[in-house]
Amino acid sequence: MAKWKIDPDHAVGEFTIHHMMVTPVHGQFNSVSGSVVFDPADPGNGSVEVEIDVAGLHTGVERRDNHLKSSDFFDVDNFPKMYFRSTRIDVVALHSCRVTGDLTIHGVTLPATFEVRFLGPSSFYDDELKRRYTTFGFRATATINREDFGMRWNVEIENGGSMVGRYVDIVFNAEVDLEG
Numbered sequence: 001m002a003k004w005k006i007d008p009d010h011a012v013g014e015f016t017i018h019h020m021m022v023t024p025v026h027g028q029f030n031s032v033s034g035s036v037v038f039d040p041a042d043p044g045n046g047s048v049e050v051e052i053d054v055a056g057l058h059t060g061v062e063r064r065d066n067h068l069k070s071s072d073f074f075d076v077d078n079f080p081k082m083y084f085r086s087t088r089i090d091v092v093a094l095h096s097c098r099v100t101g102d103l104t105i106h107g108v109t110l111p112a113t114f115e116v117r118f119l120g121p122s123s124f125y126d127d128e129l130k131r132r133y134t135t136f137g138f139r140a141t142a143t144i145n146r147e148d149f150g151m152r153w154n155v156e157i158e159n160g161g162s163m164v165g166r167y168v169d170i171v172f173n174a175e176v177d178l179e180g
Helices: 062-069
Strands: 002-019 023-029 032-039 042-053 081-093 096-105 108-126 131-145 167-178
Touching (some): 023 062, 042 096, 081 108, 096 131, 108 167
Antiparallel strands (some): 002 023, 002 032, 002 167, 032 042, 081 096, 096 108, 108 131, 131 167
């Protein structure tokens, strides 16, 4: 079975959460690494490992980024990384699968399931390095409850709602390159 490395130049973890119950706020993590072990002819028989550097969080607003990195949310000083390690892969269609595994955020590990769509493969020859590259792309999506991971900070607002939404939509886009 082939081992594929996540290309850090072509991988990003994105999230969306509601602010004051009305406005979706988007952010991303740009420092992503990991590997995928799979056979394109049998994608259900493989594994996925992803590591994200939480300090790479970026929403476009420095004040918000600093608050998200603080002990109110990710607590990057004590929990600098997030991890996902698959425990099961179920093929659901020709180019998609459901990947279940252990997601660790803020020091809490819980089961999570991502809907994954395969994009690719693609190949190219690098004239400078004199090497052929084979690449697959993946797009994985999930929704989690941030409070389940110990991130409970919030403020009640006048309409009876809360400042920060409970549910977070996650999108992970990555290219993986065949090792070797």
